[in-house]
Amino acid sequence: MHAKSVPAAGILAASLLSLTSCIMGVGDWERFNVDFHYSYPLKPGGRLNVETFNGSVDISGWDRDTVDISGAKYGPSQEEADDLKVNVDAGADSVSVRVPRPSVHRNNQGARMVIKVPRGTRLDRITTSNGSIRTEDGSGPTKLRTSNGSIRVVDLRGDVEAETSNSSIEFEGVDGDARAHTSNGHINAQRVSGSLEAVTSNSRVQADITRIDRPVRIDTSNGAVELSLPPRFSADVHVATNNASITLRMAEGSNARLSAHTSNASISTEFEVRAQGEFGKNRLEGVIGSGGPLIDLGTSNGSIHLLRT
Numbered sequence: 001m002h003a004k005s006v007p008a009a010g011i012l013a014a015s016l017l018s019l020t021s022c023i024m025g026v027g028d029w030e031r032f033n034v035d036f037h038y039s040y041p042l043k044p045g046g047r048l049n050v051e052t053f054n055g056s057v058d059i060s061g062w063d064r065d066t067v068d069i070s071g072a073k074y075g076p077s078q079e080e081a082d083d084l085k086v087n088v089d090a091g092a093d094s095v096s097v098r099v100p101r102p103s104v105h106r107n108n109q110g111a112r113m114v115i116k117v118p119r120g121t122r123l124d125r126i127t128t129s130n131g132s133i134r135t136e137d138g139s140g141p142t143k144l145r146t147s148n149g150s151i152r153v154v155d156l157r158g159d160v161e162a163e164t165s166n167s168s169i170e171f172e173g174v175d176g177d178a179r180a181h182t183s184n185g186h187i188n189a190q191r192v193s194g195s196l197e198a199v200t201s202n203s204r205v206q207a208d209i210t211r212i213d214r215p216v217r218i219d220t221s222n223g224a225v226e227l228s229l230p231p232r233f234s235a236d237v238h239v240a241t242n243n244a245s246i247t248l249r250m251a252e253g254s255n256a257r258l259s260a261h262t263s264n265a266s267i268s269t270e271f272e273v274r275a276q277g278e279f280g281k282n283r284l285e286g287v288i289g290s291g292g293p294l295i296d297l298g299t300s301n302g303s304i305h306l307l308r309t
Contacts (some may be wrong), residue, residue, distance in 0.1 A: 031074045032081040033109050034219070038069045040090040047122045052099040052132045054110025056149065061119035061137025067095045071113030080109060080201075088227040120157065132167075140176055148183070168203075177214065186223070195235065204244070220244075224302070229254070230307065245302040248295065249309045255289035260297040260304050269306035 007163060042048075044064060049058055055071075062068075069088065076126040079298045081171040089096040123142040126133055135142075140158025144151050146152040150167040153160055159176040162169050166309035170183040171178050177194040187198045189207040195214035198205050204223040209216065218225055224244040229237065231251040239246055250256075250271070260267050263281045272288040288295075297304050 005101045031076055032078045033072045033074045034081045034084075035072050036070070036086050038086075038088055040067050040088070040095055041065060041092070042090075042095055042118055042121065043093050044118050045093070045120065045122070046118065047124050048115070048117055048126075049094070049096040049098075049124045050115070050126045050128075051097070052111045052113065052115070052128045052131075053101050054108075055099075055112030055126050055128060056131035056133070057112070057126055058114045058132075058134045059123065059126065059136070059138065060134075061121065062116045063119065064116070065118050066116075067118075067121075068116040069097055070115075071111060073111040074101065084109065084111060086111065105200040105243060122158075123156075133162075133164075134283045151180075151182075169198075169200075187220075209233075234293060234295070238294075238296045240298045241302065242299060243301045244299060245292060245304065246297050246299050247305045247307065248297065249307045252308050253289065255292035256287075257291050258284060258286055258288055258296045258297075258306075259294065260284045260306075262298070262302060262304055263300045265299070265301060265303040267304045270308045271306055 001010065007131040012250050073081055073084040073086060075084060080260060081154060085100055087098045095192060119137045120139050123135055123138040125143045128146045130148045131146060133144050133146050133151045136154040138156050140156055140160050142160050144162045147165045148167060149164060151162045151164050152170045153174060155173040157175045160174055161179045162189040163181045165182060166184045166229045169180040169182050169187050171192055173191045176192045178189055178192045181196045181199045183201050184203060185200060187200050187205045189196055189198060192209050193211040196207055196216045198207060198211055198218045200220045205218050205220050206226045208228040211267060212230060212235045215235045216237045218239045221242045223241060225239050225241050226247045226248040227239060258273055263282055266281050267284045271288045273284060273288055275286040
């Protein structure tokens with residue numbers, strides 16, 4: 001359902017904004033901008049979907065039962081900027097914003113936007129390309145996807161899946177399972193309360209997990225891994241990298257089964273490990289405390305360190 005427009009003053013302001021354009025220098029070409037602005041009521045607990053291209057998306061919560069959408073669409077000419085459509089489908093409990101890609105693709109066309117939503121709005125699916133995605137004060141489950149742009153998620157209640165390329169992914173406060181896939185970009189996951197799957201290449205991974213009840217998997221190459229586990233975790237942990245170190249921090253009194261292996265480097269631990277299986281400079285298999293979930297750590301040409309917190 002297409003929502004009807006809100007107050008006449010808002011319509012006039014939006015119309016004036018949409019008629020305003022400017023020329024911006026970007027690299028070795030210029031583009032024409034056309035601003036847009038929309039506002040719709042949304043019930044608490046409502047949903048938001050966004051699909052755009054070649055532009056950033058910034059979403060944050062506020063203390064109003066309203067969705068406020070502002071942004072700019074752009075193109076290599078005034079006509080091509082004007083021709084881009086911003087389709088908004090708004091109802092009482094959901095809002096969808098979509099900028100369709102023209103049939104003739106142009107790298108210097110696209111749209112970016114800043115959106116305010118009622119705190120706790122479910123962010124169903126947010127998609128763009130060649131631009132960053134930022135969210136704050138949302139709820140999941142949510143899927144975030146871009147390319148050549150970073151993703152940052154702050155204070156999300158629910159599960160999240162984030163995917164990009166050639167850029168970083170950052171989680172800061174996720175109360176749910178978190179999944180991050182990128183390439184050539186680091187992953188930093190702080191205050192994740194759930195499980196974590198982090199996959200990247202040629203970059204580091206840093207993670208601090210406050211609750212684990214499902215398996216954790218971290219996979220990178222040519223990047224160091226630093227992982228902190230909560231006390232009394234109850235699920236397996238798998239970490240793999242190449243040509244870089246692994247540092248694992250656990251609370252004193254943790255219980256686990258350990259399998260750590262490297263090549264051309266050493267393994268050190270601040271925990272007492274009762275050896276079971278192979279034991280040597282490059283491999284350590286055994287039990288920490290009374291045993292428990294499996295901690296599987298593997299690298300090559302990098303050291304492994306187990307530290308107390």
